[in-house]
Amino acid sequence: MRDDPKGENGDENGDNEKPAVTLPGVVEKIVKPITPSEPEKAQIAVHGADDLYREIRVENTLRNANGEKVPLKPGAEVDVTIEASVDAVEKKTD
Secondary structure (H helix, E strand, C coil): CCCCCCCCCCCCCCCCCCCEEEEEEEEEEEECCCCCCCCCEEEEEECCCCHHHCEEEEECCEECCCCCEECCCCCCEEEEEEECCHHHCCCCCC
């Protein structure tokens, strides 16, 4: 979950906040497309993931604060956030 103790609607217990986890990662390499019509991909190693599933590839297009398209660089440190709706998760029983 996020560090913010308040949920998205400002409730103290965060019951309305979407469950999420953010994992650190690093851009391992930039993968050029085979065909020019395909987008360039950034291969990201997600720290904390199983070895066989550690790398993900996403389109290498982000937007900065001004709305301009910007690409990631190899070696860049990134955060990978996985977020789900409240209905998509179950409470863990110990």
